Amino acid sequence: MSWQHRPSLDGLRTIAVYLVLCFHGGVVWADGGFVGVDLFFVLSGFLVSSILLEELATTGKVRIGAFYARRVRRLLPAALVVVTVTSLVFLLVAPIVRRLPWVGDAQASLLYVANWRFLSQSDDYFAGAGVVQSPFLHFWSLAVEEQFYLLFPFLLLGLAWARKRWAPALTVGIAALMLASIAAQVFWATRDADHAYYGTDARIYQPLAGVLAAIAWRRLATRPRALRHSGWVFLGLLLLTATSLVPWNPSVRGLVATAASVGLILATMTRTTPGLDRLLSLAPLTWLGRISYGTYLWHWPVLLLIREGIDAPAWVDATLTAAIATGLAALSFELLENPVRRSELLARFAPGTVVVGLACSVLAAYTVVPAALQNDAKPALALIPATAPGVAAAAPAAAASGDKPVPAIDWQAIADSKGAETSYCTLSDTTSCIAHQGGSDLHVMLVGDSHARVLSPTLEKIAEQQDFTLSTSMVAACPWQQGVVSRFSNEQEKSDCVAARSALYGGLLDAMDIDVVVLTEMPRSSDTWQHGLIATDGSNLPIDKLNLNTMTSSLQTIRKAGARSVVVESWIVRYDDVNPLECLSGASRIGQCTVPAPPAPLTDSFARTLAAGSPGITTLSINDIVCPGGAVCAPVLNDIPVWRDSKHYSTEVLLDHVKEIRARFLATGYFG
Incomplete structure (x- = not known):
């Protein structure tokens, strides 16, 4: 035809x-x-x-x-x-x-x-x-x-x-x-x-x-x-x-x-x-x-x-x-x-x-x-809100403490500040994940997800100052404990997560002679992220039970390897997905974008309980360093945005407060 x-x-x-x-x-x-x-x-x-x-x-x-x-x-x-x-x-x-x-x-x-x-x-x-x-x-x-x-x-x-x-x-x-x-x-x-x-x-x-x-x-x-x-x-x-x-x-x-x-x-x-x-x-x-x-x-x-x-x-x-x-x-x-x-x-x-x-x-x-x-103009029409319910209520507290106009900010640089790249060693490769080679015998391993990647430049700076060796085991969307993966990560991230954690808890700590393990992650518990975890063994435990079991077993493995653990408590994040940095880019004053601190998630309670009952395990928080206001956090410190998005501090604000963060780590007694 x-x-x-x-x-x-x-x-x-x-x-x-x-x-x-x-x-x-x-x-x-x-x-x-x-x-x-x-x-x-x-x-x-x-x-x-x-x-x-x-x-x-x-x-x-x-x-x-x-x-x-x-x-x-x-x-x-x-x-x-x-x-x-x-x-x-x-x-x-x-x-x-x-x-x-x-x-x-x-x-x-x-x-x-x-x-x-x-x-x-x-x-x-x-x-x-x-x-x-x-x-x-x-x-x-x-x-x-x-x-x-x-x-x-x-x-x-x-x-x-x-x-x-x-x-x-x-x-x-x-x-x-x-x-x-x-x-x-x-x-x-x-x-x-x-x-x-x-x-x-x-x-x-x-x-x-x-x-x-x-x-x-x-x-x-x-x-x-x-x-x-x-x-x-x-x-x-x-x-x-x-x-x-x-x-x-x-x-x-x-x-x-x-x-x-x-x-x-x-x-x-x-x-x-x-x-x-x-x-x-x-x-x-x-x-x-x-x-x-x-x-x-x-x-x-x-x-x-x-x-x-x-x-x-x-x-x-x-x-x-x-x-x-x-x-x-x-x-x-x-x-x-x-x-x-x-x-x-x-x-x-x-x-x-x-x-x-x-x-x-x-x-x-x-x-x-x-x-x-890429135009830096403020939105002329307010169709897309910069804030969310709760922000307006917090604004008076910020105003009372001295509200200021939003400073000049390099929005692109802050938005791109994701910290270090994915990095982890395996039993056949124990050198590629070394971020800093120090002169002392102390060897520290930073373990976690994207929060670890954001923290990595600051911890690397501390390693340089204290002259210890820093290695990393960081994979996006990958919890620090063994036995779980994020339900919402892609297949490559899940594969990398399983490989990194299997190596870490399967002999890498001994192979690399790790002395201190710093653990940090975005909280994934029932009060913050329902159904957010998948057990790699196929079990169907409730998320809180799964968290407690895997945190306990992972910390015990670290202890058996002769290393000490520092669990960094959950960061202040927005569970309503309002981006403080986005809010700042559309606001005229920083008080329009204050962030209410949420209650501590259950995973922090688990970590504190495990630390209290076991030697060689401690917890620390950096939240009051970047949020000195307590219940209400200013979105800017020293003209630097505190958050780069709704779930992460900015790398720049952590580096700007490296002195205070270093003091927190040294106070554990694990770093020399």
Whole structure:
């Protein structure tokens, strides 16, 4: 069959975009609505390959330059406008600390590598409320598509050449690549769910499935009996996959949705389900499908703004988002996308169109985006609150103690001050984790998670001053005790955590002749972080019992190795996820951003009890050093922010108080 566009394909686009919108909007039945992206991928592969196969069949060649020019005219103008407008709008409503991480997100979006950007950051696409999400997160899927578009014309030409020598080459080649991608999907699904979702290698099977659908459709001489009336079945399967009725993970949903999408497309193109074809060809559905690209681009930043501006049920958020995003998409389609796409002038200058389009994208990425998102201006509109309930009540206490204007702060430097990198030794490597080699016989090991990484530069400074050797066993999101991992860490972090703790408590203390172990971590107990731990032995103990058991056994192991333990008590953190640094960046006076000190978590009580009953174990706190106010903490000391985010002190404030912190460690009597 020769290529002919079907209006019902636009109807399928409508289904795809509004499934995604319902999922992002938190509509209760749409837990799997992200499969709308899977439908988009299959449709994209089908449409692009159908056009190129038709061109190859009628002319014997593929004009790659013209293909790229069409893609640039179709996709780039709207994306460029959305990224630019989003950057400018968030300049007005978000403080700089929130905006800074988005610079790289926006740049990656304009350069169509956003999926790898978010994967490198291990951003959880399925993160829920309380997690600050990038307004450019949805560009990951467009990046996957563009990477497919970049390579597919060359792949098609190569397989078409091979087909002259072996007839099945095209079909077999595409099928082999699709199966390899499915294998990558299955592999990563059990090792790194983020890679399985974001990785081009693990997602390219979906547009390739669309290519196979295009090849199959071109070879159909009649309407296949097997497809008659099957469109309703495939549509039902797709919609079922998009709901919470099936307990499938994203990888399984993606595979099922891909199969359903292929069936839907073939049923639509062969018109073997007339009732479905008429439904999908209804004018409202086809119109919404034609502007679906713009709707997808606009819906996510619009939804984030709505959520920050109003507190409403999910269905209200989704409805408002649909109305606003659809309206913006309609304007974009009529005023920008259609004129550019249908421009005869641009069509005549394909190479120039590609060069100019890419130049505009790069120029916006490295001029407009940083100028907006790195601008130090205070938010002109207060859609996104800098503070939270409780802060206002604490502000009078700060004012009474001498409230001051927020000083000049290098926001980027503080936000980036994550301390030392992940570092740990193993039984076969006892030197790479040494942070400072001292001249005395004293050997100290710092053990913990990201709190240890933040504390490490300060403890290294103390090691230099006291001339002892400092080694580290630090892994992000990894508790200091053996036998547990964080439920919310990624697979690499869990693997590193198990390796680091198994080595530490499995002979490394003796092998490295450790004298003192300093233990610090973010508290993970029932009163602060319910369900936050997983026992590595598979047991299902309550979190407090699990904490007590593993803390006891780990401290006993340290003691048996002849080392002494210093447990640093939990830092003052915000469990409501309000970022004090972000608050400061949007405030005029420091009193607007005071931090109420929470009650000590149960893990501190466990540590104190264990220290009281065992020689060679002690606890210390640095909280009153950085929070001399007691119940209410100032967010700035000596013009330095105390916190870099809601869960960590800043490295700078600890270094600024190294003298007082050193005195605390020396007072234990363990450091000479």
